[in-house]
Amino acid sequence: MKISNLIKTSACLLVASQIAQAAIPYKNTTYQFTQPNGDQITLSINGNDYYAEQRTLSGELVIFDNELNGFSFAKVSNDGESIVSEKRLVTQKNAVLKSTSHVNKLTLKKTISEEARQRIVLKNKHIFLNKQEQKTSFKSAAMQLPGQVQGLTIIIQFPDELGTISQNQVNAFLNNVPYTEFGNAQSVRGYFLNVSNNKLDYKNTVTRYYTAKKNKSYYADNRYSSSVRSQELISEALNWLEYTEGFDFSTLSTNSSKQIRGLNIFYAGDSDSAWSKGLWPHMARLSPRFCADNVCTDRYQITNMGNNLAIGTFIHESGHLLTNWPDLYDYDGSSEGSVASFGVMGYGAIGQQNKFKPTPPVAHFRYLAGWDTVTELNPAINNQAPKGRLTHISGSNTSYKWTNPSNANEAFYIEAIHQSEQNQYQPDQGLAIWHVDTAGSNSNEWHPYIQMEHADGDRDPENNRNRSDNTDLFDGQQTHSFDKVTPNAYTSKGTNATWWNGSDSGLSISAISDPATQISFDISTVQPPSGEIYTGSLSEKGQDIHPDGRWFQYSGGLIKLDLLGPNNTDFDLKLERWNGSWAQVDISESPDSQESIQYQANDGYYRIIVLSYSGAGNYTLTVNK
Template sequence: MSFPFHGKEFVFVQPDGTELKVRGWGDQYNARFETLDGHPVVLNSETGFYEYAEIDKTGEEVAPMGVRAGGAVPKRLRSGARKPTRSAKNRTRSQIISDLPRGTTRWEERRQQKRTTLRRAMITSEVAAAPPPQGTIGTYVGLCLLVQFPDVHGTITQQEVEEFCNKPGYNGFGNNGSVYDYFFENSLGKMKYTNVVAPYYTAKNKRSYYTDEKVTQPRRTLELIKEALDDLTAKGFDFSALSTDDQGYVYALNVFYAGPCVNRWAKGLWPHSSSLDSPYTLTQDAKAYDYQITNMGDQLTLGTFCHENGHMVCDFPDLYDYDSDSEGIGVYCLMCAGGAVQGADTNPTQICAYLKNAAGWGTTRTIASGQTFKARAGKNEFFIHKKDNNEYFIIENRFQEGRDSLLTDSGLAVWHVDHLGSNDNQQGTPARHYECALMQADGKKNLEKSQNVGDSKDLFRQGNGTKFGAKTKPNSKWWNKKASGLEISAIGAAGKEITFTAK
């Protein structure tokens, strides 16, 4: 999956045709898998089979043990019951790192340019906006390709895909609205995002040609996308409506292919996002580069599509931990596990205050001492306390209903932001910390410890953390351990409106 997955079930077809049912944790770059009864498995690159993973006496070293997964569990695994430590689980993942290139997409280039500008401003004391300017306001149009194969035809119509992408109030396949609805509602109408959905293209070769696991990913994917674009170009397709950045790059190229995903992780047409090997010229002023591809199967769902377009159109970063030894900000944002937990594929949670504010979708009030504030859920009303243009606390009200119905808690979400941090860094030290961290009201740091993706004690509210300041746990200190001066108390009961007072 291009989107992160947490305990999701997959069926892998082994080289001899047998099916292996597993649960997986990870994303398109790193992943670990277990059998449904909890035994770690790892790919043996020499045989091509997933095998039971052998764990040494320290619980640290993990390697394929020469016994194909899915058959009888080796006696020493049944009796020994040694479980890998967290670092061992990371080694399991490291043995199946994908071949996809990192950091080559246009959206990542744009994001890096903004971070570079911010660093320069900090060094030279130049004035820079907080957050860095990257507003996503107005009308945006992406391109959606539909691909079928001579032996596997699409079963979902072009019109259905158009409605999934663009129709206000869409509810097909149990989705909570269309892609357009999701971004329109998260932005309170400031972003209107639609897709031009092209007619089905029938690939030159049978599906097995593109899903061949002996060919390094994404080689055949790139071939398939180029075929489809060549076909549209030859037929005079009108690309003029597509939105481009200041360098002429089309923001989003979405590709749906017919049928189920028949590949194992990071092989063949396994769903992923990346960039073409070189920009593809669509018009004199527009070129395609960034893309995401996924199978349609027999349904369309919002989670992955919205997450990947959050990257491509809004330049939103991933806020989960790439090596999965922490949970980032969990279920509390689309760009983490907000579309990956059960049920969220058709109703992904909202985008967090940090990213909404960065996109220009909210209103912010500075938290001034001696004042009482009222925060309304779903209104993009944010409350901010700044150290400088890079680091600050931003607060919002989240309530379990509608697009946030799958949250694990309701109340004030207090975010600690450092634009130059990384959500790979759960250590919480001055040098290594998250870009965006949720200050969990119970002080247990379950997200950083990879113990869950959210629970009922995460948000501040009456009965669960009514104060947040220098001496509370968690505290309001900056990452350098100095007092920030932020002191809030008298936090009210969870609800569509919640009040708090700044000392």
């Protein structure tokens, strides 16, 4: 298969803000916490490093109270902007389980405003990743990974809590092929060998146990953010490794800035901390950084070992450390993102099954890492593009791409997903279509960096209804086509083959075969209409002026306007010229919302008006001059 020059040169341009996305996700995750009175309570957490909500198993909202040095029942402040303590400690007795349905309903309930959650997310990003993060360009796409990456994993115990998982067990967890201990289907190294088609061999040097200078309670002190005492512990261990063990840090893989790619910390036992406090597991940038042997630290991940090890979270965080892939879920909880559980950088590594066998990265990420061969399908870019009946094999480290000729940073990626091999625990099987746009942001679930085109058209994850289901992929049994109006002909928030500016991409996929390891489908070669595209939404009797609320100067010639509005409405179209005031020169006002104007214009200033005679909804205006 051929990779077009445009693909090679354009895919590396990713927005700088994406690199700041690096947080551990939690979904109905439970953990135990010992209160000041000795009570051990069980809490449920939903969120990530930057924002999370915690509840008792009975569904009551709780928050860590620094004055009480424990978890208190909580409520939403009167202004709806924060969660505040009720100054009433949670106990075993008053945190009893009521009912499963009650728990789920309350756990999913949103509390503070979306704007307030976003402010908390930004504040905590700053704490964990500091100002330097905002100045770093996301160039991992351009810097394809070398064939071998050597990381470092330091294992730590405490004078009052010794490690129970041996150095050999940690080494096997990270490096052995094959590997099945603790219920895992593979090791960390085995996962990356698998999803990269053996193009990435990620190994870790595992130290012997470092015994911390102080007891565990010192580092797990809940009065401090997890980026404080954790970093003190990591700095201790790095200095021990340099000055006592004589470790050669130059043996580790680094990026172009001589920063260590994979720095991982495992410590003995449970976290013994509240969320975001003490030794709570997280990823952050080490500050001040540690340097030795002409290399320095950058980001790290730290987590507790407990009594067992699952590769999922380690894999997800390694996606950040090794490649700078961003998270693909929504931090503030207003949605589940779009990719949701279909990719390892979404929630595809934290489920009960895929924490032991994570889903692969989406096709776009595999390409950025240099693992996939991508075939450009758009004949406007690749004059050798295949057409007609095509096939794709799940897990083949190939994919198809349909790039926007007017914007090299926007494209649709196409791949088959079958629930077997590394894709065994995907929520669905069929043809996956990813809409990639580097201008997108995960803070906007309706225009993210990577949008999954859901075959059922429901967009459940974006609407916070679920984290993907078995009707999301395209196949011959359900939705078997994808074009500018299918599955949803909505101008916005739908599932269809339009670019983000509302124009038709020209991509049309049909006759998709039934779910199988190999998926077949027909690809269209019809080119979309030319012209400038404007989109908008009208209220009843409302109107919009174009282009974008302004006017345009035209030296003369044919002006062709085409308006497409919603069914069961009557939108009209006007063209006006400036003659000391705006005067109508042409109008189209049929009894529906499909209007056209062809006007032979003289030199002058013009503007276009779209107005509602009756009804409301979204529209698309195409202008050719």
